[in-house]
Amino acid sequence: MDEKLKKLKNILGEKAKENEPLGRYTTLKIGGPADLFFDAKTIDELTEAITSARKLGIPYFMLGGGTNILIGDRGIRGLVIKNSTDRIAIAGAKGKFEGGENKSTVYVEADSGVIMNKLVRFTIEEGLGGLEMQLGLPGTVGGAMYMNSKWTQPEGYVGDAVYQATILNGKNEVKVVPRSYFQFGYDKSILQEIPDVVLRVVFILKREPKEKLWEVANSVMAYRRGTQPQGVKSPGCTFRNISKSEAMSVPTPNHTTSAGFLIDHAGLKGTRVGDAQISPVHANFIVNLGSSSASDVVKLIEIIRAKVKQQFGVTLKEEIVRVGEF
Ligand SMILES: Cc1cc2nc3c(=O)[nH]c(=O)nc-3n(C[C@H](O)[C@H](O)[C@H](O)COP(=O)(O)OP(=O)(O)OC[C@H]3O[C@@H](n4cnc5c(N)ncnc54)[C@H](O)[C@@H]3O)c2cc1C
Incomplete structure (x- = not known):
């Protein structure tokens, strides 16, 4: 292990592992070792790991759920940070009752390591619409922001429900940015072009009857089960659809x-x-x-x-x- 990596290991402490095989952290179950591997449980740990690696000039890779990646057989040089941050909270609401109905808009904040399925279930159970068609989408909030992950029946992109997000930009500054910052498109966000890391996301959701949301979510799951292989080791769709x-x-x-x-x-x-x-x-x-x-x-x-x-x-x-x- 070279001097810089040793320094980084000292900063990150006992939790940092050397030569950790990465296949187990992906749904394809393939991949060689990371020189150094760190499982970040909080936003502070995540931020510290990235800024420390950058200051030492060590390359790093941000790993979400590992559900959309192919890791090489020789592994990843430098630091791999597994994002295990997991906080979800209702951040606020606005709006009113109209004709006996609650028409409010509700803001839900999720750490970027939150598992999408956990977030979707949470929002449905709270009677909040906007993410219900993403039930069954594997991976984390951060990975879904990177790819602007989507479902087609009914059509919905994760980016559609984003209000704002907290990012760590390439200059190690923590900033709150609006949805437009991400330039979401089909399988596309600005995160694919710049070194920003998403720390937290605020979603903007609408009050809707829970039963209606479960109906949509359950129909999505039935469609997935009928068209996608189940219980296999896979990274999902290999190719983008053509234009x-x-x-x-x-x-x-x-x-x-x-x-x-x-x-x-x-x-x-x-x-x-x-x-x-x-x-x-x-x-x-x-x-x-x-x-x-x-x-x-x-x-x-x-x-x-x-x-x-x-x-x-x-x-x-x-x-x-x-x-x-x-
Ligand atoms: C069975 C199966 C079904 C799937 N179905 C769908 C589907 O219906 N729709 C769909 O769109 N996709 C689908 N996928 C693909 C995949 O689940 C999504 O792309 C998912 O959003 C990836 O999230 P992840 O956390 O696993 O990202 P990872 O695979 O861990 O990482 C993907 C990329 O995102 C980057 N990244 C991760 N976290 C952050 C962060 N916090 N900040 C910046 N960059 C970050 C990584 O560095 C990497 O470049 C499916 C995959 C499987 C295995």
Whole structure:
């Protein structure tokens, strides 16, 4: 371990682990070790770990639920910070009763490490609408902000419900920024381009009957169970859907934008490289059947990209985030 890492380990204390294997922190269950690994339980710990690594010039990676990443077989150099912050609170409300109905707007604040499913259940149980279609979305609030995670039936992006957030910017300043700061789009936020880390998020939600919210949430879960492989090791969708303009050039029914449709119709469902397989249930999911390596997954990704390009003339872009050394 080099001198700088030793210094960082001293600052972070006994909780910092050396050479921690990372596969266990991802839903794909693949990935080599982190030089140094730190599980941050509070916002103060999270902030201290990042600012200390930056001051020492040590690279760091912010790990949420590990549900959308592919970590290389040789692991991640520098510090990996697991975000285990978990506070949720009602931060305020405004509005009034109208015609006997409570029409208020309610602000809910969540730490960036809060598990999305916990937050969604909390908001539904409080009778607050805006996140109910995200039930079943794996991962943390921070990861959902990074990707502007979404559901399509009914359509809803996590970013739609954001009011403001507290970030640690690249200059180690803690700032409160409005939703517009994140420039949310399809699978997109500014976090993919700048070194900001999300610390907390305030969501703006509307009072709605709890039963109606559970109805939506339960229908989303039924759709997920019917279309996605269950109980498998996977990082969810491998590729982003194609753009509407690309879809217009592809002779598919209704000019679909679905990457899964293209992979399926390229005849690739079930294709394997080692223990990495294109799910026979959902063609955009790659699953680890047992002891797949990251390089098996990369080879499979390249097979998919080449076949879809050859058959449909479009180049698929990855949704999953590749991290570390392969
Ligand atoms: C079975 C399954 C189903 C899925 N279904 C959906 C779905 O319906 N819709 C959808 O959009 N996605 C879906 N996904 C993908 C994934 O769950 C989402 O993208 C999720 O929001 C990622 O969150 P995470 O905490 O796991 O992020 P991670 O995978 O841990 O990290 C992803 C990226 O976010 C960054 N990041 C994490 N926390 C922060 C933070 N606090 N500040 C700044 N950057 C941060 C990381 O550095 C990394 O670059 C699914 C995945 C699986 C396995």
